[in-house]
Amino acid sequence: MAKKTPAINSSSxxxxxxxxxxxxxxxxxxxxxxxxxxxxxxxxxxxxKVEDQKVNRRNIIVVKINSADRILAGTDAxxxxxxxxxxxxxxxNPANDPNLPEKEVKExxxxxxxxxxxxxxxxxxxxxxxxxxxxxxAVQNELVKAVNELRDEFSMxxxxxxxxxxxxxxxxxxxxxxxxxxxxAEPKDVGKRR
Amino acid sequence: MSRFKKGGKKEMPGITSSSLSDIVFMLLFFxxxxxxxRETEQKVKVTTPxxxxxxxxxxxxxxxxxxxxxxxxxxxxxxxxxxxIQLNDAFRTTDDIRDFIAAERDALSEADRQLxxxxxxxxxxxxxxxxxxxxxxLRRCSALKIMYSARKPxx
Numbered sequence: 001m002a003k004k005t006p007a008i009n010s011s012s013x014x015x016x017x018x019x020x021x022x023x024x025x026x027x028x029x030x031x032x033x034x035x036x037x038x039x040x041x042x043x044x045x046x047x048x049k050v051e052d053q054k055v056n057r058r059n060i061i062v063v064k065i066n067s068a069d070r071i072l073a074g075t076d077a078x079x080x081x082x083x084x085x086x087x088x089x090x091x092x093n094p095a096n097d098p099n100l101p102e103k104e105v106k107e108x109x110x111x112x113x114x115x116x117x118x119x120x121x122x123x124x125x126x127x128x129x130x131x132x133x134x135x136x137x138a139v140q141n142e143l144v145k146a147v148n149e150l151r152d153e154f155s156m157x158x159x160x161x162x163x164x165x166x167x168x169x170x171x172x173x174x175x176x177x178x179x180x181x182x183x184x185a186e187p188k189d190v191g192k193r194r
Numbered sequence: 195m196s197r198f199k200k201g202g203k204k205e206m207p208g209i210t211s212s213s214l215s216d217i218v219f220m221l222l223f224f225x226x227x228x229x230x231x232r233e234t235e236q237k238v239k240v241t242t243p244x245x246x247x248x249x250x251x252x253x254x255x256x257x258x259x260x261x262x263x264x265x266x267x268x269x270x271x272x273x274x275x276x277x278x279i280q281l282n283d284a285f286r287t288t289d290d291i292r293d294f295i296a297a298e299r300d301a302l303s304e305a306d307r308q309l310x311x312x313x314x315x316x317x318x319x320x321x322x323x324x325x326x327x328x329x330x331x332l333r334r335c336s337a338l339k340i341m342y343s344a345r346k347p348x349x
Contacts, residue, residue: 010212010215011211013215014211014214014215014218016215017215017218017219017222018218020222021218021221021222021225024222024225024226024229025225028225028229033250033251033254033257033313033343034248034249034250034251034343034344034345034346035242035248035249035251035313035341035342035343035344036245036247036248036249036341036342036344037249037311037339037340037341038340038341038342039338039339039340040329040332040333040338040339040340041333041338042333042336042338043333043334043336127322127326128322129321129322129323129326130321130322130323131321131322132318132319132320132321132322133243133316133317133318133319133320133321133322133325134243134318134319136322136325137243137244137245137318137342137344138243138245140245140342141245141246141247141344144247145246145247148247184329
């Protein structure tokens with residue numbers, strides 16, 4: 001008769017697993033990384049002649065943040081909370097105001113109606129060296145929020161869903177119709193704080 | 195005649211601990227999957243600003259970090275409290291960003307180089323001056339895809 005093999009004592013595997021667990025708890029971090037994505041403009045070629053960029057004045061809104069974190073949008077000083085509505089009005093130009101950006105009827109690939117009057121508006125963001133990073137991000141956030149809300153409104157009108165629930169092709173159409181044109185201007189030194 | 199035997203000392207059956215290891219292993223796998231290795235030691239204090247419109251970063255492996263903030267307490271004696279740049283594991287200046295970007299770019303495969311993202315993790319109290327310097331340097335190195343690290347506001 002074959003001898004029965006004695007069961008291996010497995011009570012210590014729990015301890016080993018605990019040790020491993022503790023090791024991973026100590027050396028790793030939870031993966032959650034969020035942020036505002038941006039694309040920087042390429043550095044201008046020094047040999048190239050500075051071309052006068054002919055951008056119609058009505059198509060550009062300058063948002064300035066000074067070293068005391070005050071905001072100037074266009075011609076008036078406003079609070080961060082008002083910025084979003086101002087940008088939305090600027091980009092959508094619902095009443096076709098001659099002082100707000102013009103629209104260019106563009107053919108959008110895949111769009112059921114073929115063409116859409118795309119706003120030519122550009123937001124130019126200028127900051128001071130003394131601006132706090134918090135204020136800068138707050139302004140950036142408001143700008144993105146304005147564009148996102150316009151996109152949501154457009155998607156609701158066209159597809160009956162908010163932007164984030166659309167599929168990739170539809171999202172591209174929305175992005176083409178409502179572009180996010182935020183230009184971060186060359187840094188200027190206006191009034192040093194330190 | 196009694197049907198049920200009574201009396202005699204009953205022994206408490208030992209609780210089987212064989213499933214304990216399975217439970218712990220499950221925990222272990224959960225943490226292994228959901229977490230990532232902590233890459234560097236934080237030498238600057240970074241509290242990212244809040245922003246509601248943040249997007250999630252898709253490819254973490256294509257990301258390099260530039261930390262900007264005032265040095266943590268243990269380094270303040272050596273470096274002061276002024277905002278500084280930390281690349282990888284050491285304090286650096288804007289001049290070192292070029293080498294840093296080149297090294298990070300070399301570490302990626304040919305196809306991924308276009309997609310490289312530089313994440314600027316700056317403290318909410320730093321001034322824009324140093325961030326602007328970093329941005330200008332990044333433009334010079336043509337690392338144009340950037341991300342301003344921010345966190346979702348607590349609801």
